[in-house]
Amino acid sequence: MSDSMYVPVMLKCNGRLCLLVGGGAVAERKAAALLDAGASVHIVSPQLKSGQLRRLADEGAVRWTSRAYEPGDLQGAFLVYAATDDDALNKTIALEADRLGIWVNVASDGEAGSFISPAVMRRGRLTLAVATSGAGPAAAVRIRQQLEEQFGRDYEEYLDILYSMRSAIKAQVESAETRKRLLDRLYRLDILGDIRRGGYESWNTEKIKLWIENNQEE
Ligand SMILES: C[C@@]1(CC(=O)O)c2cc3[nH]c(cc4nc(cc5[nH]c(cc(n2)[C@H]1CCC(=O)O)[C@@](C)(CC(=O)O)[C@@H]5CCC(=O)O)C(CC(=O)O)=C4CCC(=O)O)c(CCC(=O)O)c3CC(=O)O
Ligand SMILES: NC(=O)C1=CN([C@@H]2O[C@H](COP(=O)(O)OP(=O)(O)OC[C@H]3O[C@@H](n4cnc5c(N)ncnc54)[C@H](O)[C@@H]3O)[C@@H](O)[C@H]2O)C=CC1
Incomplete structure (x- = not known):
C-alpha cells in the first residue's frame, strides 16, 4: 500500500x-x-x-x-x-x-x-487521463500532449461505431455465449483501419442487425 x-x-x-x-x-x-x-x-x-x-x-x-x-x-x-x-x-x-x-x-x-x-485528453468517447500522483503536474501535461499526437480524431468515429454495434448486440442477443462470440468478432474488425483509409461506410441499423444475425454461429 x-x-x-x-x-x-x-x-x-x-x-x-x-x-x-x-x-x-x-x-x-x-x-x-x-x-x-x-x-x-x-x-x-x-x-x-x-x-x-x-x-x-x-x-x-x-x-x-x-x-x-x-x-x-x-x-x-x-x-x-x-x-x-x-x-x-x-x-x-x-x-x-x-x-x-x-x-x-x-x-x-x-x-x-x-x-x-489528471491531465485529460478526449476523442469523443475515448478519455485518456494522465496523473503523476502529485510528482509533477507539468510532466502529466507533457505526456498528455504526446498522447494527443498519437491518438487522432479517428478514434472518435471508431468509438461511436463500436458503441452503436455493442449496444445493438446487447439489446438483440440474449445468450451470453453468443454475445461474447459477437463481441470478439466485433473487436477483431479493422474498423479503425477502414476509417483511416477513408474506406469506412457507415452501417445503418439494418446492416448492423444483419451482421449480428450472420455472425452468431461458431
Ligand atoms: C495534486 C494536484 C491536485 C489537483 O489540483 O488536482 C495538483 C497540485 C498542484 N499543482 C501545482 C502546480 C501546477 N499545476 C499545473 C497544472 C495542472 N495541475 C493539475 C493537477 C494537479 N495539480 C494534481 C496532480 C496531478 C498529477 O499528479 O499529475 C492538472 C494536470 C489538472 C487540473 O488541474 O485540472 C493541470 C494541467 C491541466 C492540463 O493542462 O491538462 C501547473 C502547470 C500549468 O499551470 O500550466 C502547475 C505549475 C507547474 C508545477 O508546479 O508543476 C501545485 C503547486 C502550486 C504552487 O506552487 O503554489 C500544486 C500543489 C501541490 O503540489 O500539491
Ligand atoms: N492544482 C493546481 O493545478 C494548481 C494549484 N495552485 C495552487 O492553487 C491555489 C489557487 O491558485 P489560483 O487559482 O491561481 O489563485 P488565485 O489567486 O488566482 O485565486 C484565488 C481565489 O480564491 C478566492 N478566495 C480567497 N479567499 C477565499 C475564501 N475565504 N473563500 C472563498 N474564496 C476565497 C479569491 O477571491 C480568488 O478568486 C494557489 O494558491 C496554489 O497554491 C496553483 C497552480 C496550479
Missing part, C-alpha cells in the same frame, strides 16, 4: 452539484472540466479573478455566491474543490468534506485531498 497510489475512476457528474471554493485560474480550469461533463457548478468566492468565470456567472452557466467560504457551504455537494489561495482554508475545507463523506480536491496541497485531477 502506498500514499501515492490513487484509484482511477470515471465519475458521472451530469446534473450533480459540484462546489468550487475560489475563483482564480485553478478554479477556472476545474470549472471547465465540470461544465463539459454537465455538472451543476456552484462557486463560493468573494471575487472572481478569472474573466472566464465572470462570464460564466453572468450567463448563468455557473452559480456564484459572492462571499468568503463558510462552514456548511459544502452540504449537498457531490464533489468539492478547495481552490482558494489560502492554504490553511483549503485544508480546513478538506477536513470538513472528509467528515461529511464528500470527495475533495485540494489545489494547494494535493495530498490533503481525497482525489486529484
